[in-house]
Amino acid sequence: MACRRLDGENYNGYRVAVEEIPLRFHEIKGIIDGHIEAYRPSAVICTGQSGRPSISVERVALNIADARIPYNCGMKPTDETLSKSGPVAYFTKLPYRSVVERLKHSGIPAVVSNSAGAFGCNQLFYHLMDYLARKEAKFPAGFIHVPSLPEQVIDRGTPSMTVELISEAIKIAVETVIQCIQ
Numbered sequence: 001m002a003c004r005r006l007d008g009e010n011y012n013g014y015r016v017a018v019e020e021i022p023l024r025f026h027e028i029k030g031i032i033d034g035h036i037e038a039y040r041p042s043a044v045i046c047t048g049q050s051g052r053p054s055i056s057v058e059r060v061a062l063n064i065a066d067a068r069i070p071y072n073c074g075m076k077p078t079d080e081t082l083s084k085s086g087p088v089a090y091f092t093k094l095p096y097r098s099v100v101e102r103l104k105h106s107g108i109p110a111v112v113s114n115s116a117g118a119f120g121c122n123q124l125f126y127h128l129m130d131y132l133a134r135k136e137a138k139f140p141a142g143f144i145h146v147p148s149l150p151e152q153v154i155d156r157g158t159p160s161m162t163v164e165l166i167s168e169a170i171k172i173a174v175e176t177v178i179q180c181i182q
Contacts, residue, residue, distance in 0.1 A: 002166035048121035053159035054109035061125035066118035090129035094142035
């Protein structure tokens with residue numbers, strides 16, 4: 001919802017395109033590859049929800065899938081390697097420190113995170129970075145976790161953030177990335 005608010009917006013000549021990727025284990029890699037081939041982006045920022053209290057800019061994608069709950073397709077991989085030929089991990093290509101500092105300066109809680117987990121978000125992140133490595137692509141790319149919405153955590157006692165604030169955080173991240181590629 002937060003990303004959709006930016007769909008079609010232009011920032012310094014760069015247009016934002018938003019695509020939702022369903023968490024279907026065996027389809028994620030192909031969907032990511034297809035979107036990148038179709039759009040030929042100047043940068044890619046994947047996002048996903050977490051139970052964390054802050055915007056979390058991920059530093060590392062791991063070559064592992066270990067789901068605590070099933071994916072949308074019903075699969076529940078355990079200790080499964082995402083890419084047999086890929087490295088154990090990839091580092092983000094986003095200016096993660098700059099993004100976090102700009103978010104904090106704007107009054108938005110933000111941290112650098114060293115783990116995107118071992119579920120769908122990490123899988124998206126890993127396959128994104130693996131695409132860059134396979135194609136020797138040089139554009140900025142990475143993953144940002146956002147908190148749940150308040151209405152999603154009623155009676156749970158877990159952290160949340162409004163869709164407006166999350167959308168502002170993603171906008172700041174986009175602007176920061178654009179500054180780095182100009």
